Amino acid sequence: MLDIFEVIKTKTTLVKPIGVGILIIVIGTVYLLWPGHEQSEKGIQSFSSTQTSQSIPKSESQVKSTSKQTSAVIMVDVKGAVNKPGVYQVDTSDRVQSAILKAGGQRTEADMTQVNLAQRLTDGQVLYVPIKGEQVPTNFANETVASSQTKTTINLNTATKEELQNLEGIGEKKADQILDYRQEHGGFKSIEELKSISGIGTKRFEAIKEQLAI
DSSP states (O other): OHHHHHHHHHHHHHHHHHHHHHHHHHHHHHHHHOHHHHHHHHHHHHHHHHHHHHHSOOOHHHHHHHHHHHTOEEEEEEEESBSSOEEEEEETTOBHHHHHHHTTOBOTTBOGGGOOTTOBOOTTEEEEEOBTTOOOOTTTSSTTTTOOSOOOOEETTTOOHHHHTTSTTOOHHHHHHHHHHHHHTTSOSSGGGGGGSTTOOHHHHHHHGGGEEO
């Protein structure tokens, strides 16, 4: 009889650990399969990532880079009828008016009707302010130096040799050719006839056609 009780006691002792182990497995499986478990972990990871990114301060180089972008400057050369001609440093958002003010403002004899005060400035630009009755020098009246003057219209049938030389790409020799053609043909019938002159091709004509008239 005692042997039977000893066997039951021994089996009972072995069953308890097995039961506990099975219970742990069941609880772990339920936890892993629970719908909110994955979202909770993602939320914790996302929160941790956000907190980390917010806590990292900007490096000194990043701060300097941002500062340079907001305070970019350019250089312009102001010439002509201003009180203090010279090279000036201006902001990228500045206009012609700002550059003239930096140069001490225009002189009393300046012809401001030829100057576009609202024009945006570019780095390396030459800004020439003419005096009244002055025609802007041809070396300033081209697109590469971005002169602020308004281009005048040239009548091919009445223009003088000097006036023709104000056209981009037209030198003394070409001006003489235009005058010879005009005399030989009794004047120009259309501005397109200018392409009949040697050395004036489609590209050069397109660059000056807005200044031409008959």
